[in-house]
Amino acid sequence: MERTLIIVKPDGVQRGLTGEIIRRFEARGLRIIGMKFILMSRALAEKHYAVHIGKPFFPALVDYITSGPIVVIALEGTNAVQCARNTIGATKPHEALAGTIRGDLALEIGRNLVHGSDSVDNGKLEVDNFFAQDELVQWARSTDGWIFEAR
Ligand code: DAT
Ligand code: MG
Numbered sequence: 001m002e003r004t005l006i007i008v009k010p011d012g013v014q015r016g017l018t019g020e021i022i023r024r025f026e027a028r029g030l031r032i033i034g035m036k037f038i039l040m041s042r043a044l045a046e047k048h049y050a051v052h053i054g055k056p057f058f059p060a061l062v063d064y065i066t067s068g069p070i071v072v073i074a075l076e077g078t079n080a081v082q083c084a085r086n087t088i089g090a091t092k093p094h095e096a097l098a099g100t101i102r103g104d105l106a107l108e109i110g111r112n113l114v115h116g117s118d119s120v121d122n123g124k125l126e127v128d129n130f131f132a133q134d135e136l137v138q139w140a141r142s143t144d145g146w147i148f149e150a151r
Pocket of ligand 1: 118
């Protein structure tokens, strides 16, 4: 099943929005298979955001994501990557639609609360960057049949 990596960024944790953010993904129907509360090292931040190395905002991005504790969540579900991105909303909060996490709860791009993988391949890679195999739980939810249509 498709996987995506979600991060409640330091502003989400500091603002007490961790539960509200996780609630939206749970309510969407995505299945949690891993979750932990960590500080991201600069090395991991530079790996996670490697695609942005050299851009003017890169130093501030690394400072921000390493500035305090985060919650990292691995989710599984049908079209998990695109569904989670839609729940998160556009990168720039002033462009994010109302009803999305960023559209409801954020104002600025450098404080946009949450990360979600941007492709199916990156979903797999990012889950593996943040979780060891024994930190991921394979489980069947009692509600799976009401969320995933058996085919
Ligand atoms: P997203 O987080 O929506 O996947 P991204 O991968 O393009 O967006 O960029 C990662 C983060 O970097 C983004 O959440 C905020 C920051 N960022 C991206 N573009 C930026 C810009 N033009 N100015 C400032 N920060 C930016
Ligand atoms: Mg991205």
